[in-house]
Amino acid sequence: MTLEKQFSEFGVSTLKKIGLAIIGSTGAIGDRHIDAINQLDSCELIGVNARRQEPLIEQANRLGVKPYPTLLDVLNDSEVDAIVIATPHPSHMEITLKAFEYGKHVLVEKPISVTPSEADQMINASRSNNLKLSVLFNNRFRTQSIKMKDLIKSGELGEIYRASVSSGMFRTQDYYDQLDWRGTWEWEGGGALINQGIHAIDLFVSLVGLPHTVFGQMRTLKHEIEVEDYASALLEYDNGFLATLTCDTVQAPLKQRMEIYGEKGAIIMDDWNVSIHRLKTPLQEFMDNTPGMFVSPESVEEKFDLTEIDNTHAPTIDDFCRSIIDDREPEITGEEGSKAQELVSAIIMSGCTGQRISLPVDRAEYENVLKSLIKTKRLPD
DSSP: OOHHHHHTTTOOOOSSOEEEEEETTTSTTHHHHHHHHHTOSSEEEEEEEOSOHHHHHHHHHHHTSEEESSHHHHHTOTTOOEEEEOSOGGGHHHHHHHHHHTTOEEEEESSSOSSHHHHHHHHHHHHHTTOOEEEEOGGGGSHHHHHHHHHHHTTSSOSEEEEEEEEEEEOOHHHHHHSTTTTOTTTTOOSIIIIITHHHHHHHHHHHOOOSEEEEEEEOOSSSSSSOSEEEEEEEOTTSOEEEEEEESEEEEEEEEEEEEETTEEEEEETTEEEEEEESSOHHHHHHHOOOSSOOOOEEEEEOOOOOOSOTHHHHHHHHHHHHHTTOOOSSBHHHHTHHHHHHHHHHHHHHHOSOEESSOOHHHHHHHHHHHHHHTSOOO
């Protein structure tokens, strides 16, 4: 499938190219952004910025773009319309607010920030300056995610009554030891939930929405870190349906799984293999009219053979740039991109207080919980 065809669901014209600069370009994710931008006709890479000057200059020379020694050098360049923030999330708010001061649009890597209060400031600044803010949750642009969303939107499942999401990942102790901000409450603001599991949480929320209450549990099972490497939560929605969520960085083999059950069938996503199970008889109708103790509705499974996008950062960046060109909202606005963080914060609050937490979280209460975690450098007993 061509990129033009892949992006046709999200974009329109490509008359103008948006000038982009990448902040944190020499980091682990920087090359993915560069590769994505090079595939697109909606934007062009003007320059790159990073703290370490020697690899920055080497990278800029190799790409034939400008090396920016400082953030202000980026923001003072009139060729730059927007920035892509690929730095660790403790720096996201400061860079975003500064960019808005200089009239630049912002696409920020996940998660949007460390706390909901920081996200609020970023969103408010975006709106008050009439500038675009988008969050790089690229899994939403996978063909499997689009298929699941279309199935739900078309009513294939009927009313949803149960769902689950599991993000089982693995990180070594070396991963946390390599950078001093990782695995800390002060800088990272959490562990498996806010960093690794946030992609799965965001996709889940985009499909079934935010719950109105959360009851969560967290543990540090295997790593010598301050934050959680395992978390589980029960989510309750307004219409009464319940969902379960688990995220960890201690699981082997790795597993990404999502299940969404409705009156007319179920969607199963297992390591990005998507299938729908259509009930021959809707659930409630079957229960009302079928006698017997050990019978269940028959279903027909349909598996989808979906073409993978090599680099899902490409359609994400493309949508952001086209939102600037066409003066429309990006698919993932600041408000939309902060929902996963809202849920993560509620789970953290619940796990620390032992109470069921309503969404949106109380900002002051969350800050107090986080201050306590920063002080003790560990999860409560």
